[in-house]
Amino acid sequence: MAENVAWIKFFVGDWRRDPKVAMLSAAGRGAWLEMILTMHDLSDCKVEGTVREIARMCHLDSSEVQSALQELYRLGVADISWCDDPVTGEAIVTVVSRRLEREEKTRSDARERQKKYRQKKKSQENNKEVPSDSDSDSDSDSDKNKEKVYKPKKDEVEAIYSAYPRKIGKKAAMEKIRIALQGLHEEKGDDNFAYLLDRTRKFAQSPAGKRGEFTPHPSTWFNQGRYMDDPNEWHRVDTEQKKPYQSYQQPIRSRGRTVLG
Numbered sequence: 001m002a003e004n005v006a007w008i009k010f011f012v013g014d015w016r017r018d019p020k021v022a023m024l025s026a027a028g029r030g031a032w033l034e035m036i037l038t039m040h041d042l043s044d045c046k047v048e049g050t051v052r053e054i055a056r057m058c059h060l061d062s063s064e065v066q067s068a069l070q071e072l073y074r075l076g077v078a079d080i081s082w083c084d085d086p087v088t089g090e091a092i093v094t095v096v097s098r099r100l101e102r103e104e105k106t107r108s109d110a111r112e113r114q115k116k117y118r119q120k121k122k123s124q125e126n127n128k129e130v131p132s133d134s135d136s137d138s139d140s141d142s143d144k145n146k147e148k149v150y151k152p153k154k155d156e157v158e159a160i161y162s163a164y165p166r167k168i169g170k171k172a173a174m175e176k177i178r179i180a181l182q183g184l185h186e187e188k189g190d191d192n193f194a195y196l197l198d199r200t201r202k203f204a205q206s207p208a209g210k211r212g213e214f215t216p217h218p219s220t221w222f223n224q225g226r227y228m229d230d231p232n233e234w235h236r237v238d239t240e241q242k243k244p245y246q247s248y249q250q251p252i253r254s255r256g257r258t259v260l261g
Contacts, residue, residue: 008040009103020077031068032077034058035095045100050090069093152181156193163197164218165204173218180222199227206234 015021021029038047038058047054055065072095073080079096157177161170177196184192203209203226216226 008037020075023075024071024077027064028068028071031058031060031064032072034060035068035078036097036100039097039100045104046094046096048092048094050085050092054093054095069095150182150185152178152193156181156197160193160197160200161218163200163204164221165209166215166218169217169219173222176219176222180225180227196227199231202231203227203234206231207236208234 021032024032035047035054035058039045047057049057051062051065051069054060055062058065060068069080072078079098081094083092083094084090085092157174160177160181161167161173164173180196181192184196188195203221209215216224221227
């Protein structure tokens with residue numbers, strides 16, 4: 001037995017209904033009960049020793065123990081075995097209560113299950129706190145993937161927006177600049193910002209960039225990828241371009257009359 005408790009499970013009904021116990025004499029039942037109480041005090045499911053030693057442990061006479069052992073063995077109430085002491089040569093008797101042995105095994109199994117459950121629970125908690133090697137590898141891989149995802153810096157986007165000659169629709173323009181930088185990063189790597197800023201400045205200094213309200217909105221220019229156009233296109237002068245509202249100055253003929261707009 002693993003521990004000594006202050007009480008013992010003793011079911012009177014089981015004691016009285018046990019046919020083998022009922023076959024014992026009154027002295028035999030008394031001696032057997034004393035042995036069970038001694039096992040409880042020893043925190044064990046057995047008593048062991050010479051007949052005299054068992055008699056002293058159980059507060060009985062040697063003759064009472066000798067008689068009880070014969071009854072217990074003959075009726076199969078307990079498991080009894082004998083062996084000779086290698087020093088004195090006296091017979092050593094071992095008396096085992098099968099019921100106490102079963103109960104101790106049940107308690108031992110329950111303790112073992114509880115121990116394994118606690119260890120498993122503790123292990124699960126530790127696994128949550130400390131990632132496993134596979135989790136660490138996956139985390140490091142994901143970190144590497146995160147590092148590979150390029151995100152334009154806010155000041156870079158602001159610098160490019162500031163370099164564009166026309167300031168209109170800033171929110172939409174900033175978003176298109178971010179997308180443009182991301183696309184260029186796949187092609188030019190970390191040189192994407194310098195490239196886009198240089199192209200924006202060149203466009204701003206070109207005739208196409210100095211056309212005032214005829215210069216495209218920044219969101220349109222960056223969205224259409226106009227920064228990748230041939231810079232020569234930005235310096236072309238359209239001699240046939242009509243002046244603003246020129247069409248409204250042409251004569252309009254209506255019902256045979258000439259009407260100036």
